[in-house]
Amino acid sequence: MIEYGHTADGITERQLGGFFENWPQPPSRETHLRLLRASDQIVLAVDAESGDVVGFITAVSDGILSAYIPLLEVRADHRGRGIGRELVRRMLARLERLYMVDLTCDAALQPFYRAAGMQKAVGMSIRNYDRQSGDEPTIR
Numbered sequence: 001m002i003e004y005g006h007t008a009d010g011i012t013e014r015q016l017g018g019f020f021e022n023w024p025q026p027p028s029r030e031t032h033l034r035l036l037r038a039s040d041q042i043v044l045a046v047d048a049e050s051g052d053v054v055g056f057i058t059a060v061s062d063g064i065l066s067a068y069i070p071l072l073e074v075r076a077d078h079r080g081r082g083i084g085r086e087l088v089r090r091m092l093a094r095l096e097r098l099y100m101v102d103l104t105c106d107a108a109l110q111p112f113y114r115a116a117g118m119q120k121a122v123g124m125s126i127r128n129y130d131r132q133s134g135d136e137p138t139i140r
């Protein structure tokens with residue numbers, strides 16, 4: 001059974017693992033936990049039996065008009081069971097009073113987000129690949 005939570009309180013590094021699939025320099029579990037704590041909103045999917053976090057979604061927001069959803073991932077061994085859909089549904093519900101909620105994704109995922117009520121948009125982005133692990137302090 002999957003339980004959904006909205007806080008990183010009580011979550012330990014031991015419960016995190018198997019995420020950032022195919023990232024050349026993935027954040028460590030410690031960094032993963034730090035970013036969960038630092039996000040304005042999160043939803044976690046936890047396997048009730050093992051206690052493992054098997055999916056997560058984050059949002060950063062000004063809390064007034066806008067939010068951005070930078071990260072969504074379901075652990076590979078738990079995909080295809082509706083967990084990703086549920087994480088997005090719960091996050092959008094938490095953000096529903098904001099004017100604008102944005103994310104970027106590959107074209108292949110647009111139907112997944114469209115099914116959650118989102119619309120296709122054009123965006124711009126930059127990636128500093130030497131900062132991908134998030135190991136060092138970032139914002140000055």
Ligand SMILES: CC(C)(COP(=O)(O)OP(=O)(O)OC[C@H]1O[C@@H](n2cnc3c(N)ncnc32)[C@H](O)[C@@H]1OP(=O)(O)O)[C@@H](O)C(=O)NCCC(=O)NCCS
Nearest residue numbers: 072073074079080081082083084085086104105108109112
């Ligand atoms: C995308 C992701 C979160 C989906 O999680 P999931 O728990 O497997 O998704 P669900 O089981 O809720 O699937 C819901 C629907 O989306 C579709 N879907 C899921 N992953 C998809 C993908 N990668 N591409 C296209 N469609 C996808 C499913 O087929 C399903 O469709 P259906 O309702 O017609 O059966 C998961 O594949 C993942 O973690 N991928 C790697 C990280 C990633 O790409 N994150 C998104 C960044 S924008």
